[in-house]
Amino acid sequence: MxxxxxxxxxxxxxxxxxxxxxxxxxxxxxxxxxxxxxxxxxxxxxxxxxxxxxxxxxxxxxxxxxxxxFTPRCSYxxxxxxxxxxxxxxxxxxxxxxxxxxxxxxxxxxxxxxxxxxxxxxxxxxxxxxxxxxxxxxxxxxxxxxxxxxxxxxxxxxxxxxxxxxxxxxxxxxxxxxxxxxxxxxxxxxxxxxxxxxxxxxxxxxxxxxxxxxxxxxxxxxxxxxxxxxxxWPSVTRVSGLAEGPLGRGLLVSEGVLTPGGRAEAPCVSSSMHSCRDTLADMGATAFYRDAHPASHxxxxxxxxxxxxxxxxxxxxxxxxxxxxxxxxxxxx
Amino acid sequence: MTVPALEADALGKRFGRRSWALRDCSFRLPAGRVCAVVGPNGAGKSTLLALAAGLLAPTEGTVRVLGAHPAAARSRVGFVDQDKPLYPQLTVAETLRMGADLNPGHWDADTARRVVAGGDLDPDRRIRALSGGQRTRVALALALGKRPELLLLDEPMADLDPLARHELMGLLMGEAAAHGTTVVMSSHVVAELEDSCDHLLLVGGGKIRLSGDIDDLLAAHTRVTAPAGADLAAHEVVESRTTGRQLSAVIRPSGPLPDDWRTTTPSLEDLVLSYLRNPAAPALTPAPETLEAAV
Known part of the structure; x- marks a missing residue:
């Protein structure tokens, strides 16, 4: 040593x-x-x-x-x-x-x-x-x-x-x-x-x-x-009809409704519900939008x-x- | 003329915003001397040594080591810190091997081993298992092993018993004499340094109070005993005290003294203590010219 x-x-x-x-x-x-x-x-x-x-x-x-x-007895x-x-x-x-x-x-x-x-x-x-x-x-x-x-x-x-x-x-x-x-x-x-x-x-x-x-x-x-x-990174915006609700998968950035005055927060998610349809109509909403990142981002x-x-x-x-x-x-x- | 081992010019170091550890220090230490840095705790001794070792940057002024900036002289200077920091997980032998590795080209393994061997130390012992004195020995071995031209030691003997102190001091002086090493060591115990040192640097309150060859300093001062009421005004008074009808003082005479005054040469400890007791006493730091002439 x-x-x-x-x-x-x-x-x-x-x-x-x-x-x-x-x-x-x-x-x-x-x-x-x-x-x-x-x-x-x-x-x-x-x-x-x-x-x-x-x-x-x-x-x-x-x-x-x-x-x-729907088999009642099943093993996994x-x-x-x-x-x-x-x-x-x-x-x-x-x-x-x-x-x-x-x-x-x-x-x-x-x-x-x-x-x-x-x-x-x-x-x-x-x-x-x-x-x-x-x-x-x-x-x-x-x-x-x-x-x-x-x-x-x-x-x-x-x-x-x-x-x-x-x-x-x-x-x-x-x-x-x-x-x-x-x-x-x-x-x-x-x-x-x-x-x-x-x-x-x-x-x-x-x-x-x-x-x-x-x-x-x-x-x-x-x-x-x-x-x-x-x-x-710039996100991808997808616009969807009022009945469909906001669509698009991936990493969510923001979503809401498009109105004549611009983007607004969505009060609800689909016009297929009566109350929602009325609210959206009051806002003058034309479509839902969602900004998200696809997997390629x-x-x-x-x-x-x-x-x-x-x-x-x-x-x-x-x-x-x-x-x-x-x-x-x-x-x- | 040789390059001074250590030279400070208006050197100052401030910690934080306003607390000056050292201020306006100027002195010159010729090469080959063994210098004692003396002063009370907190006087600035450690700061001075750390500045010289290139561990701290001065706030103002300059310090030159062996004629160079402390950073440039790193490989020629040995330093032992007050706390003797070493890596606790290494063994003694590993610590010395590290010294060899970190000082390529100028490592003296024999000296390092000799310093350690004197302490009856098992080389395979871990540093964390050593006593304070044994750690000091290993720290000194590291500092001496790099064969420095200037050795800076901060309270090197503080945790040694008298026997080990005597032995290590002897070893240190032997090495210094053999290689012409300049040694600067600090202590707050004056007696510890009196026998081995030939140069003194008295630090107090962040200032240099005394600086010079010890014999010269002692010769410049006189302890006088005179009748009370004697006039000292013609001389520089370091300390004076009147007891009853007698006046006792340490002065730097500026001319012949009256015959009825009894005079003696003060001891080093006497001198140091009289300066420390009297912070207002005028400092004696010979101008560089006189010092050079004395070299």
């Missing part, structure tokens, strides 16, 4: 390079890597299980159920249907939880604990400049975060698609949890969470406070994305939202480097 302490003959570099620091980053965060890796592997395995055997069993059960018709595999639903819900939650976990780890362990205990200062006086120190703590985790969120979201999308037309209760593409977990939004959220954790750790210099602040930031960003998503919506989140992550990263430069006055070099 001690034999490895001999001086490495590398006279060229005056400061430690980033790859050399990664080795110590991995060593310092080994428990988190093992724990996080286990969680990711378990979730990935559950998703593969979900998309394969569970989907098949649930689809078969639904087939049997639908074949029953209800267990499989329930198990599919449970595993689907839990894996979706697991995928959506990744950004929160990344943010909490970045704020609490990656940066906050080092600024709180002073080991960051130790690193800065051991031939690692503050900027390089922060870079080493952002780049490798960012790459890992992209890989993990990408893998899990891809698996989730695959598992969801496998059951789409075969399982009667499968969630639609625009169900909010499914919408997020199937795409690139978790990746954007997780990267923003990583940067928020670093910034919070540098500003607050308290591990627990930085952990909470970073996780809260991800929560706020998620709520913002959730609210903004329907408006991130899924990726444009996801990519615009992810782009915004990446911009936020970039700003937070820039702010973290600025804070570091202001405190130490030495971020260059």
């Amino acid at each position: 001690t034999a490895a302490l001999t001086t490495p003959a590398a006279p060229a570099a005056r400061t430690a390079g980033v790859p050399r620091q990664w080795r110590w980053l991995v060593r310092l965060h080994r428990p988190a890597l093992i724990g996080g890796g286990t969680l990711v592997l378990l979730t990935a395995a559950a998703l593969v299980w979900l998309g394969g055997p569970l989907t098949d069993a649930s689809a078969a059960a639904w087939k049997a159920y639908n074949a029953c018709g 595999d209800q267990e499989s249907i329930l198990l599919y639903k449970d595993v689907y819900n839990w894996t979706t939650i697991a995928v959506l939880a990744v950004p929160f976990l990344v943010a909490a780890w970045a704020g609490g362990a990656l940066v906050g604990r080092e600024t709180e205990s002073g080991t960051a200062r130790l690193a800065w006086t051991q031939g690692v400049s503050p900027a390089r120190w922060l870079a080493s703590r952002l780049v490798a985790p960012a790459v890992l975060t992209v890989a993990v969120t990408g893998l899990l979201a891809a698996l989730h999308h695959w598992a969801w698609a496998a059951g789409r037309d075969r399982i009667d209760t499968a969630t639609s593409w625009h169900d909010m949890d499914t919408f997020h977990a199937n795409g690139t939004i978790p990746m954007g959220l997780a990267l923003a969470g990583l940067a928020a954790g670093a910034l919070a750790g540098l500003l607050l210099r308290r591990a627990m406070a930085a952990l909470a602040a970073a996780a809260a930031t991800v929560g706020v960003l998620w709520a913002a994305v959730h609210t903004a998503v329907p408006y991130l 899924y990726w444009p919506l996801q990519l615009v939202a992810t782009g915004i989140l990446l911009a936020v992550a970039g700003l937070l990263t820039y702010a973290a480097f600025r804070v570091l430069r202001r405190t130490t006055g030495t971020a260059r070099g």
